[in-house]
Amino acid sequence: MKKTILIIDDEKDILNMLSRIIELEGYNVFKAPTGKEAIKLFKKERIHVVITDVKLPDISGIELVNTFKEINKAAEIICLTAYGKIEDGVKAIKQGAFDYLVKGDDNKKILPLLSKAYDKAELQYKILRLKSQISEQFGFNRIIGSSKPLKNAIEMAKRVAPMDTTVLILGPTGSGKEVFSRAIHSESNRATESFLAINCSALGKDLLESELFGHKAGAFTGAIKDKPGLFEEAHLGTILLDEIGEMDLELQAKLLRFLEEGTFIPLGESREKKVDVRVISATNKNLQKAVEEGAFREDLYYRLSVFTIDLPGLDQRKKDIPALANYFVKNISLKANKNIKTVSKDFIQALQEHHWKGNIRELRNIIERSIILANEEKLTADLLPFDFLLNSNPGLSTGLYKLKDVEKEHIRNLLKYTKGNKTKTAELLDIGLTTLYNKVKEYELE
Ligand SMILES: Nc1ncnc2c1ncn2[C@@H]1O[C@H](COP(=O)(O)OP(=O)(O)OP(=O)(O)O)[C@@H](O)[C@H]1O
Numbered sequence: 001m002k003k004t005i006l007i008i009d010d011e012k013d014i015l016n017m018l019s020r021i022i023e024l025e026g027y028n029v030f031k032a033p034t035g036k037e038a039i040k041l042f043k044k045e046r047i048h049v050v051i052t053d054v055k056l057p058d059i060s061g062i063e064l065v066n067t068f069k070e071i072n073k074a075a076e077i078i079c080l081t082a083y084g085k086i087e088d089g090v091k092a093i094k095q096g097a098f099d100y101l102v103k104g105d106d107n108k109k110i111l112p113l114l115s116k117a118y119d120k121a122e123l124q125y126k127i128l129r130l131k132s133q134i135s136e137q138f139g140f141n142r143i144i145g146s147s148k149p150l151k152n153a154i155e156m157a158k159r160v161a162p163m164d165t166t167v168l169i170l171g172p173t174g175s176g177k178e179v180f181s182r183a184i185h186s187e188s189n190r191a192t193e194s195f196l197a198i199n200c201s202a203l204g205k206d207l208l209e210s211e212l213f214g215h216k217a218g219a220f221t222g223a224i225k226d227k228p229g230l231f232e233e234a235h236l237g238t239i240l241l242d243e244i245g246e247m248d249l250e251l252q253a254k255l256l257r258f259l260e261e262g263t264f265i266p267l268g269e270s271r272e273k274k275v276d277v278r279v280i281s282a283t284n285k286n287l288q289k290a291v292e293e294g295a296f297r298e299d300l301y302y303r304l305s306v307f308t309i310d311l312p313g314l315d316q317r318k319k320d321i322p323a324l325a326n327y328f329v330k331n332i333s334l335k336a337n338k339n340i341k342t343v344s345k346d347f348i349q350a351l352q353e354h355h356w357k358g359n360i361r362e363l364r365n366i367i368e369r370s371i372i373l374a375n376e377e378k379l380t381a382d383l384l385p386f387d388f389l390l391n392s393n394p395g396l397s398t399g400l401y402k403l404k405d406v407e408k409e410h411i412r413n414l415l416k417y418t419k420g421n422k423t424k425t426a427e428l429l430d431i432g433l434t435t436l437y438n439k440v441k442e443y444e445l446e
Helices: 012-024 035-044 061-071 086-095 107-138 148-160 177-186 205-213 249-261 287-292 298-304 314-335 345-353 359-373 394-398 403-417 422-429 433-442
Strands: 004-008 028-032 049-053 076-081 099-102 167-170 195-199 238-242 278-283 307-310
Touching: 004 012, 004 035, 012 028, 012 049, 012 107, 028 035, 035 049, 035 061, 049 061, 049 107, 061 076, 061 086, 076 086, 076 107, 086 099, 099 107, 107 177, 148 177, 148 307, 148 314, 167 177, 177 195, 177 238, 177 278, 195 205, 205 249, 249 278, 249 298, 287 298, 314 345, 314 359, 345 359, 403 422, 403 433, 422 433
Parallel strands: 004 028, 004 049, 049 076, 076 099, 167 278, 167 307, 195 238, 238 278
Antiparallel strands: none
């Protein structure tokens, strides 16, 4: 990226002299005699540093500092004050200017100061670029769906993201709790710091305690070295405590202390540590019920649920299935090196009629399976597992009550599914091939 400087002064001689000195150092210089022209240029170009006279014909240079910072926080501003007007420089710094120089007096100071301001601006641009990359990869744009319950959840999450508030995400398994936590982190001021996630149900109490809070060598058998916990590693970042409802009561007390005071004591340590970590917790359990049953601390529940986001299960947002399916087809086929060009209507319809116990994770897996099985460039319903074809009870939903009628319909569906392959159909039915032939004859299914 070019090193770009904007100089603002209504005195032509000073403007030209300054720009010549600065251009000789390899900077790309824009010049403006008034505040208005400067703002126009500032909006159009990617400026690193602005050098502005405080006294301009239209706007005061101090006011400009504010305007520039509102338009682009990454750029830095150096103000030029008249001799004996130090108070103007102080005011400019208060408004957010990088520094000030006394006009005419400090000509030798300008280049070193400019170089420092440029380095700071460049670093700020780098952070902005990183943030936008993170947001593209993990931000809310990645969350697919336009159904009302999902939009509500996104709206809530976007609001809380920039705050440091503790967030509790409730939703059934596979509904996107981790995806939401990452999006909240990536749109927060902590975006360029770590995001660490841990599943509290996957480890026993002692191991989880050591994972979260770390341990000192000798704290328990096998603890050979000091080991920092996730809270220490996530310092300045965010931690997701997934399946928080499964956390042991003793550990809940330790977590509560951390949330109240920001401190904890690693296993086997005597001194406490202090870190700055935002906590997001998630669960598919009814925590209020767990509180009533004495399995979850009430004080911790209130501390964690300062801001709660409810994620709908996929059955509550079937409208989102086509968009989600297309998104997964595109992503997975690219990774699997398959060229799936279309998805048939009956494929989408079967997905929409299914009861999604595993929610979006299940949908993703089903699509991945279908892509692997597909021989053509199209996904069709026959690639789906059999229970998708018979999405509901074949008897009750079709008005068939007699056992014989249900049996006939079931065999017909299975034959359709196996594309008439009788050996496979008999296997699925768990009956002999001869029995199947007899039934096909009896029900006139040929
Ligand atoms: N709205 C969404 N758009 C795109 N992908 C999604 C969305 N929600 C979830 N996914 C995908 O679905 C899968 C499951 O999501 P995630 O792991 O966030 O669910 P979870 O609720 O945290 O699950 P668990 O309760 O098992 O921890 C992931 O592959 C994730 O990328």
